Amino acid sequence: MRISSPLDFARAFRRGSRARGSTLVVVVHENGLDHARLGLSIGKVVWKSAVKRNRVRRIFREAFRLEYAQLPAGHDLVLIAAEKRLEPTLEETRLELVKLARKAQRRLAERRAQEAECGDEGAA
Numbered sequence: 001m002r003i004s005s006p007l008d009f010a011r012a013f014r015r016g017s018r019a020r021g022s023t024l025v026v027v028v029h030e031n032g033l034d035h036a037r038l039g040l041s042i043g044k045v046v047w048k049s050a051v052k053r054n055r056v057r058r059i060f061r062e063a064f065r066l067e068y069a070q071l072p073a074g075h076d077l078v079l080i081a082a083e084k085r086l087e088p089t090l091e092e093t094r095l096e097l098v099k100l101a102r103k104a105q106r107r108l109a110e111r112r113a114q115e116a117e118c119g120d121e122g123a124a
Helices: 006-015 050-066 090-123
Strands: 017-020 024-030 037-041 075-081
Touching: 006 024, 006 037, 006 075, 017 090, 024 090, 037 050, 050 075, 050 090, 075 090
Parallel strands: 037 075
Antiparallel strands: 017 024, 024 075
8 A cells, every 4th residue: 555666656746736734745646546555755854864754654654544544545645744853743644634635635636627628628
C-alpha cells in the first residue's frame, strides 16, 4: 500500500491535486487500483536530523494506517510536511489527513470535470 516508484511520485506531483493544512500537505492522484496508496516526502532541508525525519515518517504512516477506511480508495496520497521543524502529533495528523485528502480529492474531481467540459466544447 505504498508508492515506491519514482514515476508514481512524479505523476502525483505533476497531475495531482493538493490541499494544505497546518501539519501537512496532501497530494492526491488517481491510481487506477481499488485501494489507496501512501507516499511520503520528508526532506532533509526541513529536518537535518534523520531521527526527527524518521519520527515524522512513522507518525504519517500510522495516521494513514489508522484512517485508511476513511481515505478515498483508488487514489495515491503523497504526504509532505507542511512546516519546517514542525513536530506533528498523531491525533492532529489523523484529523488533518482525512480532511485534506477529501478536499484534494474533491478538487481533483472538479478539475477532471472542467477538463472534460473543455474537451467537449473543443470537439463541437
